[in-house]
Amino acid sequence: xxxxxxxxxxxxxxxxxxxxxxxxxxxxxxxxxxxxxxxxxxxxxxxxxxxxxxxxxxxxxxxxxxxxxxxxxxxxxxxxxxxxxxxxxxxxxxxxxxxxxxxxxxxxxxxxxxxxxxxxxxxxxxxxxxxxxxxxxxxxxxxxxxxxxxxxxxxxxxxxxxxxxxxxxxxxxxxxxxxxxxxxxxxxxxxxxxxxxxxxxxxxxxxxxxxxxxxxxxxxxxxxxxxxxxxxxxxxxxxxxxxxxxxxxxxxxxxxxxxxxxxxxxxxxxxxxxxxxxxxxxxxxxxxxxxxxxxxxxxxxxxxxxxxxxxxxxxxxxxxxxxxxxxxxxxxxxxxxxxxxxxxxxxxxxxxxxxxxxxxxxxxxxxxxxxxxxxxxxxxxxxxxxxxxxxxxxxxxxxxxxxxxxxxxxxxxxxxxxxxxxxxxxxxxxxxxxxxxxxxxxxxxxxxxxxxxxxxxxxxxxxxxxxxxxxxxxxxxxxxxxxxxxxxxxxx
Amino acid sequence: xxxxxxxxxxxxxxxxxxxxxxxxxxxxxxxxxxxxxxxxxxxxxxxxxxxxxxxxxxxxxxxxxxxxxxxxxxxxxxxxxxxxxxxxxxxxxxxxxxxxxxxxxxxxxxxxxxxxxxxxxxxxxxxxxxxxxxxxxxxxxxxxxxxxxxxxxxxxxxxxxxxxxxxxxxxxxxxxxxxxxxxxxxxxxxxxxxxxxxxxxxxxxxxxxxxxxxxxxxxxxxxxxxxxxxxxxxxxxxxxxxxxxxxxxxxxxxxxxxxxxxxxxxxxxxxxxxxxxxxxxxx
Numbered sequence: 001x002x003x004x005x006x007x008x009x010x011x012x013x014x015x016x017x018x019x020x021x022x023x024x025x026x027x028x029x030x031x032x033x034x035x036x037x038x039x040x041x042x043x044x045x046x047x048x049x050x051x052x053x054x055x056x057x058x059x060x061x062x063x064x065x066x067x068x069x070x071x072x073x074x075x076x077x078x079x080x081x082x083x084x085x086x087x088x089x090x091x092x093x094x095x096x097x098x099x100x101x102x103x104x105x106x107x108x109x110x111x112x113x114x115x116x117x118x119x120x121x122x123x124x125x126x127x128x129x130x131x132x133x134x135x136x137x138x139x140x141x142x143x144x145x146x147x148x149x150x151x152x153x154x155x156x157x158x159x160x161x162x163x164x165x166x167x168x169x170x171x172x173x174x175x176x177x178x179x180x181x182x183x184x185x186x187x188x189x190x191x192x193x194x195x196x197x198x199x200x201x202x203x204x205x206x207x208x209x210x211x212x213x214x215x216x217x218x219x220x221x222x223x224x225x226x227x228x229x230x231x232x233x234x235x236x237x238x239x240x241x242x243x244x245x246x247x248x249x250x251x252x253x254x255x256x257x258x259x260x261x262x263x264x265x266x267x268x269x270x271x272x273x274x275x276x277x278x279x280x281x282x283x284x285x286x287x288x289x290x291x292x293x294x295x296x297x298x299x300x301x302x303x304x305x306x307x308x309x310x311x312x313x314x315x316x317x318x319x320x321x322x323x324x325x326x327x328x329x330x331x332x333x334x335x336x337x338x339x340x341x342x343x344x345x346x347x348x349x350x351x352x353x354x355x356x357x358x359x360x361x362x363x364x365x366x367x368x369x370x371x372x373x374x375x376x377x378x379x380x381x382x383x384x385x386x387x388x389x390x391x392x393x394x395x396x397x398x399x400x401x402x403x404x405x406x407x408x409x410x411x412x413x414x415x416x417x418x419x420x421x422x423x424x425x426x427x428x429x430x431x432x433x434x435x436x437x438x439x440x441x442x443x444x445x446x447x448x449x450x451x452x453x454x455x456x457x458x459x460x461x462x463x464x465x466x467x468x469x470x471x472x473x474x475x476x477x478x479x480x481x482x483x484x485x486x487x488x489x490x491x492x
Numbered sequence: 493x494x495x496x497x498x499x500x501x502x503x504x505x506x507x508x509x510x511x512x513x514x515x516x517x518x519x520x521x522x523x524x525x526x527x528x529x530x531x532x533x534x535x536x537x538x539x540x541x542x543x544x545x546x547x548x549x550x551x552x553x554x555x556x557x558x559x560x561x562x563x564x565x566x567x568x569x570x571x572x573x574x575x576x577x578x579x580x581x582x583x584x585x586x587x588x589x590x591x592x593x594x595x596x597x598x599x600x601x602x603x604x605x606x607x608x609x610x611x612x613x614x615x616x617x618x619x620x621x622x623x624x625x626x627x628x629x630x631x632x633x634x635x636x637x638x639x640x641x642x643x644x645x646x647x648x649x650x651x652x653x654x655x656x657x658x659x660x661x662x663x664x665x666x667x668x669x670x671x672x673x674x675x676x677x678x679x680x681x682x683x684x685x686x687x688x689x690x691x692x693x694x695x696x697x698x699x700x701x702x703x704x705x706x707x708x709x710x711x712x713x714x715x716x717x718x719x720x721x722x723x724x725x726x727x728x729x730x731x732x733x734x735x736x737x738x739x740x741x742x743x744x745x746x747x748x749x750x751x752x753x754x755x756x757x758x759x760x761x762x763x764x765x766x767x768x769x770x771x772x773x774x775x
Contacts, residue, residue, distance in 0.1 A: 221732050242736050293538040296557055333726050350730065359718045360558060363538050366719075376631065 002004040025490040028484060031235040033351075035191065036378075038174035041160035042081050042115060045123035047400055050160035050481040051193050051236065052214045055367065057098075058163035060156050061089055061108065061142075066088040066480030068311075068402070072152045074103065074164055074180060075142075078271035084149030084433040089142045095203040097166045100186045105136035112144075124161040126406065128429070150432045152403065160481060182207045182486050192216065193488040196485075208473075208489035220352065225254070227466060234467030234474060236483050239352055241298035246468045256465040257300055258477035262398035263307050264353060266361060266456030269392055269418025274344075279336035280455035285322035285331035287414025288456050290359065296356045301459030306446035307405050310460055311477065314439035318457075329368040344393040347370035348374060349382040354396040357458060361396070389436045390414040398461045402480050405445055406430075406453060415454060422448045505519045510761020516754025524574045527567035535560060535568035536719040544737045557729060562740065566747050569721040572633060573751070577702035578714075579637045581695055584644020589691065590644070592652025593683065596660060597675045607653070619708055620642050626714040633722075636715040641707045644698055649661035651694045657685040665728055689766035700755035707748050723748050 018375070031208065036049035041058060055063060061075040072078075075089040095103040112134045115122040122128070130150040146153065156162065167321045169178035177185045182204065193215045200206060215232055217223040220240035226232045237260070238244075245367035266288065275281060294301040300437045301308045305318030334342065340459075348358040352382070355376065362372040379462040386392045399407070407413050409426040422445060429441040450457065463478050473487035517585065530550070540561035547554045553562040588763025595603040625639035633648050636664075660683065687714075710714035718725070723744045730740035 079760060221734075240732050242733050246735050291733075292538070295540045295543065356557070362719060363536070376713050376717075 003176075007370045012088065014371070020028075024208075025470075026208060027212070028209050028234065028485065028490075029215055030214040031217050031226060031231045032215070032231040032483075033218055033220070033223070033237070033239050035218075036194070039177040039185065039188070039194070039413040040101045040165055040173035041340060042111070043121045043123070043174065044163060046168065047140075047481040048216075051483050053177055053179070053181075053185075054160040054163070054482040055181060055486060056183040056196060056212070057177050057181045058158070058165070059161065059181050059183055060157055060163045061091075062158040064155070064158040064402075064482070065482040066475045066477070066484070068477070070158055073158070074108075078154075080448075083312050084151075085146045085147070087144045087153065088137075089144065091140045091142065092203055093140065094318060095180050096201050097169065098178045098199055099166070100165050100168055101168055101178055103164070103166070104139040106139070107164050108134050108142045109134045109164050110167045110170070111162075113163070114165070122161055124159060124401075127156040127159060127162050132404070149429045150395065150430055151433045151435075151438050155403070158480065159242050167192045174204065175421060182214060187212075205486075207486050209485055212488075213484050214483070215454055219423075230468075234465070234471055236465055236474070237478070238464045238466050241300050241462065243466055244298065244300075244464060244466075252469055254465075254467055254469045254471070256463075256476045257466075258463040258465065258473075258475070259302060259309070259311055259459045260398070260400055260463045260478045261309055261402040261480070262400040262461030263304055263309070263404075263405070264301065264357065264396065264461050265334075265391075266357070266399040266459045267386075267393070267395045267397055267415060268460060269390060269414075269416050269453055270418075270454060271390065274336065274338060274342055275393065277336050277415075278452065282322055283329040283332035283336065283368060284365065284370070285453040285456055286325045286332065287364050287370070288458070289317065289324040289364055290458055291324075292364070293357045293360050294459050295358060296360050297345070297353050297459075297462075300462035300464065304457050304464075306450040306457055307399070307408065307455070308442070308446045309490075311401070312442075314442035315317070315442045316446050321450040322453060326367050333368060333370075338369075340370065343371045343373065345373045345375050345381065347386055347392045347395045348376050348377055349395070353461060357396045361394075361456075387414050390416060399462070400478070400481060405442070408445075408449055417452070417454045419448065422452075425473065431435075444458070507764055509757045509758075509762050510765060511756025513761050514691070514760070516750060517758050520751045520754060521574070523567055524570040527570060531561075531564035531567045533561035533564045535721045536565040544733075546737070546739055553743045556726070556734065556738070556740055562726075562743055565721040566723065566744060568596065569723045569726065570747070570751075571724045572710075572716050572720060573703045573706055576633060576640065576706040577639050577699050580640035580644055580702045581698050582629060582747075583641030584648045584698060585691070585695065587650045588645040588648025589684075592649040593656060594653075595649065595653045595677045596656035597679045598743050603653070606649060607729065610649050612645045613643065618705065622705060622709055623712065623714060625751065626709060631714040631717060635718045636706055636709045639709065640702050642706075644702070647698060648691070648694065651690060652757070653685065655690040656683050659683045659686045683728070689762075693763040696755055696759035696762060700752045700759065703748070703755070704752055 030050060033047060034048040035464055036052055037044055037046050039049060039053055041050050041053055056300045059073045061073060063073040065071050074092055074095060077090045079088045097103060104212060112128060112131065116128045116131060130146045130148060131144060132147045133145045137143050163179065165173060166178060179301045182199055182202045184199040186195040188194045188195045194212050196212045198210045217226060220238060223235055223238060224243045244255060248255045268281060270276055288302045296302060304310060305321050308315050346358055347352045358374055362374055364371050376441065386395050406426055408417055409423045423439055425445045429438060432438050432441060465474060467474055470491045471490055473489055474478050475484060541559065542555050543557055543559040545551055545555045550563050553637060556562055591606050595606040620637040626635050631637040665678060665682060668682055706715055707724035710722040710727045713728060715724055718720035726744040734741055
């Protein structure tokens with residue numbers, strides 16, 4: 001019975017299904033590997049949340065574009081005083097939230113104060129740390145006073161963590177996000193997908209897509225199958241480089257190999273013996289052979305010698321600081337008092353890049369006498385044990401936040417690294433507005449990390465975008481954690 | 493001492509299945525033995541220059557993602573399979589057979605307790621429980637052995653009890669009792685030799701299941717940990733590479749299939765040879 005009803009329903013729906021196919025398609029299903037824990041970007045460090053809602057559902061005063069540059073968003077323009085401490089933002093007219101409430105200066109004040117408040121759950125509080133006061137001068141003007149000049153302030157405001165939320169809806173954003181973006185949250189099917197629809201009262205240019213679905217497929221083989229079957233139209237970052245040739249050879253698909261902001265590192269617990277010994281860390285750095293590790297991830301990665309993106313203008317190539325040299329590594333271990341080597345564990349989170357690099361690193365460290373026991377862990381365990389608890393010897397992980405070199409200055413960070421010299425450079429950097437000087441300081445910071453061999457710096461994670469050849473407007477690189485759909489359209 | 497095995501063996505003779513199964517199992521064991529002393533290459537040595545090669549003269553079964561020789565890995569991986577299966581079946585026999593014998597010898601409350609415990613254990617699907625045990629104890633070969641071993645205990649307890657019960661009703665047991673022997677002594681001296689055939693057949697089949705179980709756990713990342721080679725782990729690593737390097741799936745897969753098939757043929761053949769009456773009961 002049910003089957004007959006279903007067939008009848010499908011047959012009845014056929015003419016309606018066929019009709020819109022004549023016009024250009026205006027729906028998109030995008031595959032992602034990880035599912036967001038919830039949909040409030042101001043209350044989580046999970047990149048997956050930003051990858052669904054950033055620029056689509058939520059907007060900040062500024063936004064980061066595909067090239068990584070700062071663009072005006074809810075602030076149409078701004079003035080900065082000579083000394084770089086007072087920013088006056090001129091807000092856009094006629095902006096409303098998805099629930100119909102009007103956007104004005106009070107929303108900005110509310111959003112910032114919420115993030116700065118005691119007990120705030122914002123994952124990137126450092127964005128707001130320099131702010132001394134936020135005032136609404138009038139409904140269209142906001143004045144932000146800083147404690148000190150902060151060179152990256154406009155860029156930082158473009159992060160997903162600094163989007164503007166409304167006081168009426170902020171508390172419910174985790175499950176029913178309400179923003180000002182071109183797409184409205186429609187519904188979420190936990191464990192499967194999030195659906196967005198076009199917001200008709202959007203202040204800016206209306207997006208070409210009427211509906212967008214983010215579908216979560218953790219298994220890369222299943223993701224590839226879904227692409228081939230046409231169940232999904234695009235996969236922003238396919239974590240399976242081995243499948244690339246298959247899609248490149250298929251004219252139905254476009255493959256774009258870009259770079260992410262993901263510095264893939266062999267993180268070491270600098271607060272724990274024997275990794276607290278500089279010579280041991282140097283020995284490990286000498287023992288690593290980046291080329292082999294990158295080859296195991298199918299040669300799409302770019303080698304790095306410090307914690308900095310190679311596409312950033314201030315990047316310095318430090319891959320030669322500790323070249324692959326087994327004898328040198330052994331000598332350093334001897335000097336450090338570990339002539340016989342030592343035993344250590346390597347906790348590996350689930351992604352392929354981590355598991356693959358882990359197995360090679362185990363081999364490479366074995367050559368210098370370090371016995372590594374691999375401990376595979378799930379994401380929840382990794383976050384709990386390694387990231388929060390710093391209960392680990394070594395781990396392999398990609399840090400995908402943009403411009404995140406500052407994490408090495410944090411006292412509570414899981415690397416356990418503490419360097420007065422580095423902290424000093426970061427302090428100077430945060431107060432410096434001059435672009436040239438900022439780049440010098442960034443280079444200095446990279447050099448300190450490389451020379452201190454804080455972690456084993458491996459490679460920049462590639463962004464392997466695969467999508468239907470008729471889709472255009474998706475980002476090649478990920479200068480910020482986002483899947484911006486505003487420019488996406490189907491070629492006719 | 494009278495055993496059924498001798499009588500049955502004379503009648504049916506060795507079947508083709510038995511010969512093939514014996515040959516396949518012997519090959520498997522021979523490979524495992526050879527691999528103790530020699531493999532074509534070091535099974536854990538990575539050589540990125542030679543990675544993902546198909547079968548060639550230098551590498552008969554090709555190389556994997558890290559340029560390791562697949563033939564050497566399969567040969568070395570057989571150790572892990574044999575070891576896990578042997579010990580796991582050993583645990584099953586070592587604990588299950590005494591429990592089953594005790595149940596059959598004493599009946600009553602002990603019998604009831606042991607059999608209900610067996611039912612309880614059987615209520616959980618094997619793989620699910622093995623995953624649970626390794627998740628609790630942590631992944632690794634030793635814990636895989638424990639997980640598989642625990643599930644062999646009720647199998648042997650049941651088979652031992654079931655096969656022992658009819659033996660206990662035989663006349664020579666009565667004679668032994670009349671001679672003043674205790675139940676434990678009768679169980680060991682008279683019952684066990686009579687059910688040895690059944691146990692050997694069951695052990696062969698459990699051995700095959702244990703190899704499958706180990707491969708499944710390793711495939712899920714809960715068995716042998718790198719760099720120790722294991723067939724299941726090879727399949728796991730090859731999973732996303734099917735389109736690029738199908739040989740990485742085919743060869744370890746064949747190794748598992750052929751080994752398990754050989755052991756099953758051997759088990760069936762032995763069963764027919766040793767006791768044709770069991771044909772409908774085991775397997």
